[in-house]
């Protein structure tokens with residue numbers, strides 16, 4: 135009746151008193167969750183037409199308005215469009231997206247957010263103080279987190295804990311009471327992961343299960359623990375950490391031991407475990423595997439790094455050797471004399487020129503086409519390079535099994551694997567291996583396969599003078615052409631010009 139200058143209620147007039155005592159006729163509440171039919175809305179519309187007995191407005195609060203059926207919504211639309219002067223509607227919902235756009239467009243929208251954990255804790259502190267209840271801050275934090283942004287829930291949980299703990303709320307009592315897993319477990323687990331200690335993490339998990347906790351909740355808790363450690367890594371995201379002050383220090387301490395990569399990996403494993411949990415037949419094992427993987431993260435990272443280092447090292451060595459070889463083309467004799475002078479001082483020049491030799495020895499396609507014999511220059515060089523480390527003789531059978539192993543290694547690349555399977559591999563002379571290829575295209579592309587094959591065979595057969603030469607196998611007449619490259623090979627054979635064009639324009643299939 136007489137609002138304050140800030141448009142707040144006066145709390146003195148009949149209207150305010152009526153509202154405060156929940157007996158105001160100006161305020162009507164409808165729970166749309168249970169009154170969601172067209173009939174319910176019709177009777178509401180009837181009611182809306184009646185002007186208030188006292189005051190100027192009638193306020194209609196429709197809770198859970200998204201629960202209205204679409205027919206009810208449509209019946210309501212007309213009243214919303216042209217409401218009587220005295221009617222005010224308050225539509226409340228947690229799911230705004232379910233409201234028809236035509237309704238939304240007629241509303242003023244106010245978004246309410248979840249209450250922050252700190253704010254809930256602040257309010258609970260105030261309640262505890264005025265009710266003369268002693269409460270540890272960590273305990274209030276747990277309650278606030280459990281309430282998930284709702285003050286009403288927070289207060290009812292608080293109430294429950296107070297009645298169990300008899301006026302003294304401690305952290306330990308609260309987590310026991312609310313069936314919340316102690317932070318301590320997570321800290322211990324992560325310490326174990328960082329040590330690579332699989333056994334201890336399995337034991338901790340066993341302990342957790344014995345205390346009656348659900349594995350799925352545990353995984354979710356562990357995920358958020360990693361998430362909390364992650365937000366501690368960056369001062370910018372530190373504000374996203376919603377834990378009590380005493381535990382905050384522990385997070386900050388533990389996060390200094392974790393690398394970002396470790397945390398990313400751990401979160402990934404945890405979330406995979408979380409999503410797969412319900413489908414798993416043996417859920418305990420499912421979690422245990424995730425724990426083992428987490429305890430292995432650092433070890434795997436180290437191994438990967440070592441492998442990378444080794445690869446880089448090898449690559450650098452190759453590049454510098456290749457540079458040396460190309461910079462001084464005539465250096466070999468000198469190198470040889472040096473080698474003769476001090477045979478063990480320099481690493482074998484053989485290795486350094488592997489690449490050069492392989493490339494240098496490629497038989498020219500035109501030679502092959504014109505029917506020139508495919509003589510491998512390697513044969514000639516072989517005698518000039520007596521510096522090879524290994525020259526173990528091998529027979530057809532050993533070659534065969536080495537080749538099979540190589541092929542098996544390529545199994546992940548189905549296309550390559552099939553192609554290698556179509557090749558016939560034969561030992562021609564002492565160290566020369568002939569690869570009978572299916573068609574000309576393979577022959578032309580043999581360069582790109584040669585190096586890994588030759589290096590592999592040399593290693594397995596312990597013979598560094600081994601070399602490879604490609605030939606195109608005599609294609610049986612009237613062979614069915616299946617693959618693109620087979621078809622192309624057939625065409626190229628029939629029309630040599632096609633191959634010339636392919637070469638000149640650097641085309642590939």
Ligand SMILES: [Zn+2]
Nearest residue numbers: 135144147150
């Ligand atoms: Zn008043």
